[in-house]
Amino acid sequence: MAAAGQGMDPLRVGFVGAGRMAEAIAQGFIRAGKVEAQHILASAPTDRNLSHFQALGCRTTHSNQEVLQNCFLVFFATKPHVLPAVLAEVAPVVTAEHILVSVAAGVSLSTLEELLPPTARVLRVSPNLPCMVQEGAMVMARGRHAGSSEATLLQTLLEACGQCEEVPEAHVDIHTGLSGSGVAFVCAFSEALAEGAIKMGMPGGLAHRIAAQTLLGTAKMLQQKGQHPAQLRTDVCTPGGTTIYGLHALEQGGLRAATMSAVEAATCRARELSGK
Ligand SMILES: NC(=O)c1ccc[n+]([C@@H]2O[C@H](COP(=O)([O-])OP(=O)(O)OC[C@H]3O[C@@H](n4cnc5c(N)ncnc54)[C@H](OP(=O)(O)O)[C@@H]3O)[C@@H](O)[C@H]2O)c1
Numbered sequence: 001m002a003a004a005g006q007g008m009d010p011l012r013v014g015f016v017g018a019g020r021m022a023e024a025i026a027q028g029f030i031r032a033g034k035v036e037a038q039h040i041l042a043s044a045p046t047d048r049n050l051s052h053f054q055a056l057g058c059r060t061t062h063s064n065q066e067v068l069q070n071c072f073l074v075f076f077a078t079k080p081h082v083l084p085a086v087l088a089e090v091a092p093v094v095t096a097e098h099i100l101v102s103v104a105a106g107v108s109l110s111t112l113e114e115l116l117p118p119t120a121r122v123l124r125v126s127p128n129l130p131c132m133v134q135e136g137a138m139v140m141a142r143g144r145h146a147g148s149s150e151a152t153l154l155q156t157l158l159e160a161c162g163q164c165e166e167v168p169e170a171h172v173d174i175h176t177g178l179s180g181s182g183v184a185f186v187c188a189f190s191e192a193l194a195e196g197a198i199k200m201g202m203p204g205g206l207a208h209r210i211a212a213q214t215l216l217g218t219a220k221m222l223q224q225k226g227q228h229p230a231q232l233r234t235d236v237c238t239p240g241g242t243t244i245y246g247l248h249a250l251e252q253g254g255l256r257a258a259t260m261s262a263v264e265a266a267t268c269r270a271r272e273l274s275g276k
Pocket of ligand 1: 016017018019020021022043044045046047048049050064077078079080082086103104105106126127128129180
């Protein structure tokens with residue numbers, strides 16, 4: 001993909017912070033052929049994670065400013081509490097050409113804009129860990145000076161890592177509760193599903209493989225058929241059959257209320273961390 005109209009060709013993408021999320025996104029870009037590995041530059045204080053970028057064929061540095069000086073599209077992927085100091089460090093080399101993307105949970109667009117030069121083009125992305133297998137569920141929101149061309153460029157690139165929808169910023173913390181944290185909720189459910197089978201005598205390895213494939217297959221059906229989950233659930237229930245007996249037990253255990261509370265609690269925590 002050429003960096004049309006940005007005065008730099010080919011597209012050079014930078015990562016400030018080179019941990020799991022940065023690697024997942026970079027890997028998606030490279031695998032999908034959206035960005036060549038040699039055109040990705042990542043920075044971090046140590047070589048611990050940079051070695052993973054080197055293994056992908058990317059360039060690395062210990063200088064955050066060097067990333068900004070070489071790339072016009074830059075992802076900030078440090079832990080949220082580190083980000084303010086990192087933005088203060090790179091602010092002197094930010095230009096009108098840059099598109100700056102933060103993936104840090106709970107750091108608002110207004111905070112990002114306050115820490116960067118006044119007209120900086122800033123966007124915020126909430127990713128989740130399945131970006132690592134190009135099945136991420138992401139949302140993005142744009143700051144005051146980021147236009148539709150920046151949003152389109154980012155969205156087109158991020159499709160390499162899964163789905164990405166543009167949303168109002170108010171939905172970003174909810175996405176963190178639903179999807180960022182949701183990965184852990186789904187893992188807890190998958191584990192419980194398998195343990196039910198283990199309790200009934202199935203070997204553990206087999207039970208966990210079947211549970212994971214059941215989640216994958218169900219998710220694919222929901223996506224491909226575009227059905228409401230209640231419809232698919234009803235379709236699986238034969239009157240007087242096994243599934244309705246199981247669902248009754250699930251409702252008695254409070255699964256629905258517990259899951260809704262989990263998303264609510266994670267969203268509230270994300271809002272608390274972003275100071276709202
Ligand atoms: N993981 C997820 O599921 C997930 C989901 C949604 C959002 N996020 C967001 O993604 C961001 C990154 O998360 P992660 O899980 O990838 O974290 P991580 O694996 O801990 O990576 C953090 C990276 O930041 C680097 N770093 C630390 N101080 C730095 C500095 N001063 N300048 C430049 N780089 C610095 C670290 O360097 P070293 O390599 O030297 O340690 C490391 O490479 C977080 O803000 C998080 O909120 C993550």
